[in-house]
Amino acid sequence: MSSSTYSLDERHRQLGLTDDEYARILERLGRAPNDVELAMLSLMWSEHCGYKHSRRLLRRLPTEGPHLLLGPGENAGAVDVGGGLAVAFKVESHNHPSAVEPFQGAATGVGGILRDVFAVGARPIAVLDSLRFGDPASSQRSRYLLDRAVAGIGHYGNSIGVPTVGGEIYFEPSYEQNCLINAMCLGLAPHDRLIRSAAAGAGNVVVLLGALTGRDGIGGASVLASAELGDADDAKRPSVQIGDPFTEKKLLECCLELLDRDLLVSLQDLGAAGLTSASSEMAGAGGVGLTIDLCQIPLREADMEPFEIMVSESQERMLCVARPECVGALLDVCERWEVLATTIGCVTDGDSLQVLHRGNVVADVPVRVLIDDCPLYDLRPVPPSSDLYGGSEAVLSGEEPPAQTLLALLGSANLASRRPVYEQYDPIVQSRTARRPDEADAAVLMLPDGSAIAVSIDGNGRRVACDPRRGAAETVYECSANLACVGAEPLGLTNCLNFGNPEKPHVAWQLTEAVEGLAEACEALGVPVVGGNVSLYNEAPTGPIFPTPVVGMVGKLPHADRAGRMGFAHEGDLIALVGPFEPSMVGSELAKLRGEAPVGELPVADAGSVRVVHGAVRARVRSGAFRSAHDIAEGGVATALAECCIAGEIGALVRLPHGLDPFGEAPGRGFIVSGSAEALAGFIVIGEVGGDVLQIEGLLDLAVSELRQVRDSGLTEWV
């Protein structure tokens, strides 16, 4: 074994391990690790791979459900969607790399989440994105990040032929130094093609598929994802990986063909911490050992050190295990797809991950030490003693007439039309898309039997900043409300927890409260969490980001051709307000435009009635009784009405119930629906569809063309 050239404390601290953690390594190994082993352990014990500050907390989330096929712990979770088909899905962050190099950071974020999905045997059929940036009006850096991140997402998704069907973007000063790039992917598979990552069968062969291994992304998981970003971030640029969607396209098709031909025992993608993480996770899940010979690995640079090969985060690589008699056929398939495939090792009946280089053992670590012995920390949550986030610059005084307020909201960066962004994405390739962006509250994808799945991604950091528990619960309710608007019943959700430094008590409190809120809402709606991702340390010298749990929810509807739409459809239809909707100004977009800080108590949601009303809306969308349905979210009921008019290219005459704040918010609880008088019997009818003006009695009177023009132009300046 090679000997250390550093003093011990220097070595482990440089790799991000604490003295206590290093002592734990000495104790568990019974000796000092060599350089290769320490590099591997520092990555597996990083927050990004080991979830050491969040794993205990995440046990609070419900993970059982009637439709669940694969739960947390696999590359992606999966639910049954009927007809012998499964939908696998997951959301993951690529925040820190994108803050350093937004185009490649965002592109490889998409590439990584695609690999997670085809690693379980599912063909990726849709991508959604959840993005956060600083204020585009005042920050040139945020405009640059937005422009390049959107281009990067489009570059990867468009080039590989997976449609980008939805997403969300918000701008808040707290994301100025830490943009958020969360990407979600859905994949479709016959049940019997789903595959797990667990290695099995001593003597079976380990094959590395895909790109050459280079020096890119070395230490990404520990350097970028597990520490706060500082001023000298340009020096970290070599840690960002470069994406190659063409290589991944071939890799994807190749892996799916290998699975269709039943040539694999298990499959795993190489993501953060590269071969170290992939091999130890496969071995850990299977309760077996692995031996890997680094001399077999095709390198981009011949002089790479063993530790560099083990931790490289070169993209577009997969690791698989195959029975020896299948290797010939496996290599034939890889050759047809021009995918590099190399036998690099074998499964052993031992319990360690053994790494060879030029005939020497350069690492030999029990798999359990890599996977299970990572220390888990209890958070020490303390509610913040003062407000963590200030207000932003006021653009409204509060004295404006309602018409002006509505126009200001519609044209604001957070509510304006996302067209300039989504026009850079292909939402229709693969010919499943039945509802595109702006047509409905959720994307709808057709299945072969005429049914469909729906998907929505949501998060509202401003509201979670006000009240982490209720704000996080609202995120789940809003996703479910979006699905209800197209007629879909939720089957499962995935989440990405984007927070600041969890070692700080107030961030620990945000995280703890938010997970509790997510768990309560999931239990109330009966929707399991199938997997997810945690991104911590999103913190700059000025403070943490807004606590931002992002939720992606997948649902099912029986008839694709009955999927709901957002826009008002027919002159003369009545309009109703549905749901236990009791909004307030706290945490609202209008409060933001008035310069108010995100503080105050959010309105309580009665989980039981939320579930009932979502079911009622879903049933009436499915039956066709509601000709349009839209959830009331940011900007309140006035904004929702304007959006229904713009989408339907038709006006409305409305009288709001007495005392209802037209701009107050209570996401996930209220809906604007339209339909015939019979269809709306029993609901609070508030108006009628028709004309070319949105008139809210006693409040405002605006041409739909003006509403559209203002909403359409809100983002064009920045994109």
Place this chain on the structure above:
Amino acid sequence: MKFGIVRFPGSCDDIDALQAATRVGDAVLLWHSDHDLQGVDAVIVPGGFSYGDYLRAGAIARFAPVMAEVEEFAREGGLVLGICNGFQVLCEAGLLPGALLPNLSLKFVFRQVEVEVVRGLGPFTGACENGERLSIPVKHTTGRFYAPEPDLDRLESSGQVLLRYALGENPNGSLRDIAGVCNESRNVFGLMPHPEHAVDPLGGSVDGLKIFESMRAHVEQHVLA
């Protein structure tokens, strides 16, 4: 009537084109490294990123083994339709006039656009009326049709411009709003809009079917008859 859809390793809309063609006839995939067109009656070169297109779009694909067969097929009068990346490949191969340059915006653009059928006649637009408007999506970064002015005049006067973006609909800065052109012999046609993504009412439009129906009618009347 059997369509053959070329499949490069980086093709994205190959299965979409296969499914669309299947609505009007039979269809098979043609693997890029095979010298075999499997006896098809018409070839479709689909959208996507043939070999990654990190170099100029289509510049490598024109040298694919299957393209030698496609060129031979075209020279013998066989129908060849190039959609988006396929249009780029056919221009690179010299089967179609002009070139496709990066969009004026320099960005990828997805948009449902209205195109006008300039000539409702011949193997690709025979099922359309002159001046008929079709609603078909575009999605590309490199779709700005370019040819020198005298060539554009000649294309127009010889009736080779088959599709034009309707007034105000040009998404990429194509010269003279040209959305699709054919060769002099009228058996090779390339267009940037994606007719295979306008064949299902649930996708919002079925206007693209007319391109496939035109091809079927032509083959049935002139080739199979």
